[in-house]
Amino acid sequence: xxxxxxxxxxxxxxxxxxxxxxxxxxxxxxxxxxxxxxxxxxxxxxxxxxxxxxxxxxxxxxxxxxxxxxxxxxxxxxxxxxxxxxxxxxxxxxxxxxxxxxxxxxxxxxxxxxxxxxxxxxxxxxxxxxxxxxxxxxxxxxxxxxxxxxxxxxxxxxxxxxxxxxxxxxxxxxxxxxxxxxxxxxxx
Amino acid sequence: xxxxxxxxxxxxxxxxxxxxxxxxxxxxxxxxxxxxxxxxxxxxxxxxxxxxxxxxxxxxxxxxxxxxxxxxxxxxxxxxxxxxxxxxxxxxxxxxxxxxxxxxxxxxxxxxxxxxxxxxxxxxxxxxxxxxxxxxxxxxxxxxxxxxxxxxxxxxxxxxxxxxxxxxxxxxxxxxxxxxxxxxxxxxxxxxxx
Numbered sequence: 001x002x003x004x005x006x007x008x009x010x011x012x013x014x015x016x017x018x019x020x021x022x023x024x025x026x027x028x029x030x031x032x033x034x035x036x037x038x039x040x041x042x043x044x045x046x047x048x049x050x051x052x053x054x055x056x057x058x059x060x061x062x063x064x065x066x067x068x069x070x071x072x073x074x075x076x077x078x079x080x081x082x083x084x085x086x087x088x089x090x091x092x093x094x095x096x097x098x099x100x101x102x103x104x105x106x107x108x109x110x111x112x113x114x115x116x117x118x119x120x121x122x123x124x125x126x127x128x129x130x131x132x133x134x135x136x137x138x139x140x141x142x143x144x145x146x147x148x149x150x151x152x153x154x155x156x157x158x159x160x161x162x163x164x165x166x167x168x169x170x171x172x173x174x175x176x177x178x179x180x181x182x183x184x185x186x187x188x
Numbered sequence: 189x190x191x192x193x194x195x196x197x198x199x200x201x202x203x204x205x206x207x208x209x210x211x212x213x214x215x216x217x218x219x220x221x222x223x224x225x226x227x228x229x230x231x232x233x234x235x236x237x238x239x240x241x242x243x244x245x246x247x248x249x250x251x252x253x254x255x256x257x258x259x260x261x262x263x264x265x266x267x268x269x270x271x272x273x274x275x276x277x278x279x280x281x282x283x284x285x286x287x288x289x290x291x292x293x294x295x296x297x298x299x300x301x302x303x304x305x306x307x308x309x310x311x312x313x314x315x316x317x318x319x320x321x322x323x324x325x326x327x328x329x330x331x332x333x334x335x336x337x338x339x340x341x342x343x344x345x346x347x348x349x350x351x352x353x354x355x356x357x358x359x360x361x362x363x364x365x366x367x368x369x370x371x372x373x374x375x376x377x378x379x380x381x382x
Contacts, residue, residue, distance in 0.1 A: 014366050015335045017316040023191045024222035025229050028239040031214040038247055 058184040062129055065180030069132050072173040108168030111175035118178055129181050136174040143167040192223035192270070193337075195263030202262065206254045213250065220263060221246070224270050230336075231274040231329045233321065241277050245270045271333070275347050278325055319369040327362040330355055 029037070121130075143163055150160045197216050204212035225242050232238045248269050256265055277283055320328055326348075333339040333347070334355065344355035 011363050011367050014316070014319070014363075014370060018320065018331070018335050021230075021316060021320075021336075023226050025226040027221040027225045028242060031217050034217065034243065034246060035210070035214075037243060038250070041247065 061180045061183045065129060065177045066132065068176045068180075069136070069173050072169055072176075073136075105164075105168050108171045111171050115171070115175055115178060118182070129177055129184075132177050133174065133181075136170055136177065140167060140170045140174065143170065190223060190263075192220065192227050192263045192267045194261060195220055195223060195266075196261040199258065202253075202256070202258070205250075206256075216262075217246070220249075220266055223263065224266060227267065227270050227337075228274055230320070230332045231271065231325075232277055233325060233328070237277065237283075241270075241273050245273045248273065267337070271337070271347070274329065278329055279349065283325070319366050322369060323362050323365060327358050327365070330358040331362045331366075334359055 143166060147160060147163055147167065150156055150163070197219055201212050201215060205216050221242075224245060225238070228242050228245065229238050232241050245266075249266055252269070256262060320331070323331065330344055330348075333344050334341070339347070341352040341355040341359075345352040348354060
């Protein structure tokens, strides 16, 4: 559809009428009401900024927890089976844990105490961390079962020791993730 | 009635308002609010949308008041803010969706204005307010900015994020529609004047 632009200049009367329309309208709100809404809106904006900051902080905490978890967890699908030396393998005759055995064990005991003081689930359950927590709890349970059966059978002291070390590390990782969850839940 | 672009305020009042004096702020509000709302109503249409845009405009105005350099009347500066807010509203996806729900962008704001020569009484035909309301929001804004506020096609195109041709085309369509609105009444010459 085409309109002739020149033709549009044949409406000067209409344009004049438009120009003579009243330029003022009674404002919808008086000054006090405007001021009240202004303050309300500023308060809302401040609150939104705070919420945004809290969300960023929570995401950062969860990410730190996830990174800590990733650092402590071995990358393979069944890490326990691969890392534990069998009697036939040369790993059985080598020290598996070269550093900080006692430190990890001590930390693990403290972590377990702290974990025991925590509720079974945090106030706000986050899907990302919950999956990691469940995974860690499953691995710890598996390690506990294996250790129990090893001790019942006797022998394999090195293997049991390595498994105990692995369990301590898992408990520490679990404590870190739960701590991150606690921090995130406490944010406003 | 003063046009917004012509409104000025005393320098000392402005200085007090910049310092946060509420009395000075309220005096400036009383001076500029009617013309500001009048302009917003022309561009956005009436109703709650105009009220929202008005409030947003005035809030921005007071926030930026300390940066006003008094090189032009304060009304001209406020007009820039108001027009910018109106165009932001007209370009917003919410507004576009609402227009579509109301019956399409070119369909005008109210169904009763669709066919004035058939549906509206003769006395209403010369009601230029109704004629303006029969335009789509975009066309109405273009007509008002070009014919009344004195914007050029280039400026309007830029303000809408389009070209000058967009403005010319919108204006031509709007003129056509306004002419169609007024034609029956002009022929009869019996309508009341504004």
